[in-house]
Amino acid sequence: MHINLKAHKINGRQAASIALLDSIIWLWFHQINYTSIFSESVLAPNIAVLPSLALSTALAVGIMHARWDVIPKSLRLATALGTPLVLLGCVLLSQVGNQSDTLATALSLALGVACSLAALLRLETLAKCDDFATLAVALSGSLMLFYVLDLGLLLVPREVYDALVVAAPLTLAVGSSHPAPPAARSGPLPKRMRRAVPVLVPFVMGACTGFVVALGMAAMAVSPLELFTRPSPLFLLSQLLFICLTIVTVFGLDLRKATYFAGTSLCWSLGMATGNVANETLLTSAQHLIANEAASFICLSVIVIFFAFSGIWINSLEKTIVTSTESSFERIAKDAGLTKRETEVVQLLLEGRSLRIIQETLFISEGTARTHTKRIYAKLGVHSKQELIDFFKGKLTSEQAEK
Structure with a gap:
C-alpha cells in the first residue's frame, strides 16, 4: 500500500496505557453529556445547550482556521486542570438552595467548551498509536475497560462516585509532553484531495453517529443490571468506528491532526444537537421507543457498512493519494x-x-x-x-x- 498506514506490529504497553486513558475520559464524557446519576443530580438544571454548542463551534472553527497539527501543551494542561474546577463549582452550586442563574450559565458554558476540548484531546491521545494494529488493540481495550470502570463507579459510595467523575479529566494531562507525531505533509491539503470521498466520509459519519446517539436517548447505567443496556453497545461501537475511521484518515493522508479532529468533532456535536432537537419533538413514550429502536438499527447498519466497504474505502484512499502525487509529478516534469x-x-x-x-x-x-x-x-x-x-x-x- 502507498498510504501511510502501518500494521506490522503491536506495541502492547502503548496500547494498554492509551486504552486505560481513553476509557477514563470516554466514561467521563458519557457521565457528563448523557443521562447519568451525576448529570441528573448536578448538571440537568444548569445546562445551556445552544450557547455551549455555539462556543464549542467557535472553538473548533478557530482551531481549523489556525491549522494546528497538535493541541498545544498549555491548552491540554489548562483543560485537564480547569475542567475539574468547573465540575466542582457545579457540584457546590447544586447543593446551594438559592442558585445564581448567572453563575449557573457561566459554569454551563465553561463545561461545554471543556467537553469539546476533551473530545479533541481524546482523539489526539489515540493518535499517538504508532501503527494501525496498536490503534485497533487500544480501541478494543478501551471498550472493555469502559464497562469495567462503569461497574466500579456503580459499586462505590455516592460521594466517591462524584469525586471520581470530577477528577477524571485530570487524566488528560498524562503524556502532555509527548503529543501525537506531527504530520509529514508540509503545506495545506491540495484542493482535489479535500473533496475526495475518504476525506469527507468521517465528517458525514460523525454527524450521522452523533444524531443517532442523541436520538437513541443514550443514558448511563444506574445499576449493575443495566450495565450492558445503558448505553447500548451498538452506540459505543458506532462511536469507536467513527474514531477509528477518523484516525486512519489522518494517518493515511498525513493530515494536520488537531485541525482534522476539530472538524470531525464539530460534525459530531452538530449531529448531537440535531438529534436532541428531534428527541424533544417526540412527545409520547411510544414515539421515544420507536426512535430508540430506529437509532439502534441505524447504528447496526453503520457498523455493517463500515466493515463491508472498508476495503473499498482504503483503496479509494490509496488511489486519491497516488493520483494526486502522480498528477503533480507529471505537471512538474512537463513544466x-x-x-x-x-x-x-x-x-x-x-x-x-x-x-x-x-x-x-x-x-x-x-x-x-x-x-x-x-x-x-x-x-x-x-x-x-x-x-x-x-x-x-x-x-x-x-x-x-x-x-
Missing part, C-alpha cells in the same frame, strides 16, 4: 520541458531503478537509457540522482504549499 519518455525514465530513477532495470522496463537499449538520463540532468540542472530527488521533492512541497 521542466521533459518529454513523455524522459518523464517515464525520471519516475523509474526516483524509484531507485538502475539503468539496466530502466532498459528492461521500457524496452530500450542501455545507451538510450543513458542518453535520456543525461538530457534529463541537463534540462533540470542537476548532476546526481540525489540532486534529482531533491529537485522533485522541493517542487512538490512548494506546489502543496501554494494550494
Whole structure:
C-alpha cells in the first residue's frame, strides 16, 4: 500500500496505557453529556445547550482556521486542570438552595467548551498509536475497560462516585509532553484531495453517529443490571468506528491532526444537537421507543457498512493519494520541458531503478537509457540522482504549499 498506514506490529504497553486513558475520559464524557446519576443530580438544571454548542463551534472553527497539527501543551494542561474546577463549582452550586442563574450559565458554558476540548484531546491521545494494529488493540481495550470502570463507579459510595467523575479529566494531562507525531505533509491539503470521498466520509459519519446517539436517548447505567443496556453497545461501537475511521484518515493522508479532529468533532456535536432537537419533538413514550429502536438499527447498519466497504474505502484512499502525487509529478516534469519518455525514465530513477532495470522496463537499449538520463540532468540542472530527488521533492512541497 502507498498510504501511510502501518500494521506490522503491536506495541502492547502503548496500547494498554492509551486504552486505560481513553476509557477514563470516554466514561467521563458519557457521565457528563448523557443521562447519568451525576448529570441528573448536578448538571440537568444548569445546562445551556445552544450557547455551549455555539462556543464549542467557535472553538473548533478557530482551531481549523489556525491549522494546528497538535493541541498545544498549555491548552491540554489548562483543560485537564480547569475542567475539574468547573465540575466542582457545579457540584457546590447544586447543593446551594438559592442558585445564581448567572453563575449557573457561566459554569454551563465553561463545561461545554471543556467537553469539546476533551473530545479533541481524546482523539489526539489515540493518535499517538504508532501503527494501525496498536490503534485497533487500544480501541478494543478501551471498550472493555469502559464497562469495567462503569461497574466500579456503580459499586462505590455516592460521594466517591462524584469525586471520581470530577477528577477524571485530570487524566488528560498524562503524556502532555509527548503529543501525537506531527504530520509529514508540509503545506495545506491540495484542493482535489479535500473533496475526495475518504476525506469527507468521517465528517458525514460523525454527524450521522452523533444524531443517532442523541436520538437513541443514550443514558448511563444506574445499576449493575443495566450495565450492558445503558448505553447500548451498538452506540459505543458506532462511536469507536467513527474514531477509528477518523484516525486512519489522518494517518493515511498525513493530515494536520488537531485541525482534522476539530472538524470531525464539530460534525459530531452538530449531529448531537440535531438529534436532541428531534428527541424533544417526540412527545409520547411510544414515539421515544420507536426512535430508540430506529437509532439502534441505524447504528447496526453503520457498523455493517463500515466493515463491508472498508476495503473499498482504503483503496479509494490509496488511489486519491497516488493520483494526486502522480498528477503533480507529471505537471512538474512537463513544466521542466521533459518529454513523455524522459518523464517515464525520471519516475523509474526516483524509484531507485538502475539503468539496466530502466532498459528492461521500457524496452530500450542501455545507451538510450543513458542518453535520456543525461538530457534529463541537463534540462533540470542537476548532476546526481540525489540532486534529482531533491529537485522533485522541493517542487512538490512548494506546489502543496501554494494550494
